[in-house]
Amino acid sequence: MAQVITPPEDPADRCSSEEAREKLTDLLRRLEGNAPRNGLGAATGSFIDYLIEMEKRHGASLFVCYDHMEIPSTANEIERFFGASKAHVRRALAAASTANGVVHNLGADYLVAFALAWTRSRDELVDSTGRLSREQFIQARRAAEEAEAPARIRRSRRRFPRRHLERIYAAWEAGLRRAEENLTR
Secondary structure, rough: OOHHHHHOOOHHHHHOHHHHHHHHHHHHHHHHHHOOOHHHHHHHHHHHHHHHHHHHHHHHHHHHHHHHHHHHOOOOOHHHHHHHHHHHHHHHOOOOOOOOOHHHHHHHHHHHHHHHHHHHHHHHHHHHHHHOOOHHHHHHHHHHHHHHHHHHHHHHHHHOHHHHHHHHHHHHHHHHHHHHHHHHO
């Protein structure tokens, strides 16, 4: 079945998306005719029925990669990219998880930076970005901290609600005292 679904590398050898879908439909029909329906093979027959239903539901969008070379035929490369980006963060931060961390806080900014590093050699990156001066590094670090601040505050409020409520009450009482003092003057 993989030979039917996976397009050839050479664009000249590729058929159209309609032809690829027809090949898959023909294959599924042959499998359906030969699929056992009783006994130990019943699960195989049910699986073939499931594949036929999935092809009916999603068949029109399954083979778009045959007509458009820029669309990959599998999600393997993008899955590999996201796995590597998470592994990089876990290694760099010595963290067991990437949830609620730098990737979550910086989102697209981190992924764009990682994609640049992922697709270029170290020499290309140094040549294209140059070396950062100490001031530029400090400025970039401050910008990253500012981008992370809202998510950090949200997490803190969820983890320590009592502490935040006490601060709010203290600020509110201080404001009331100042207002009373201003009224009595």
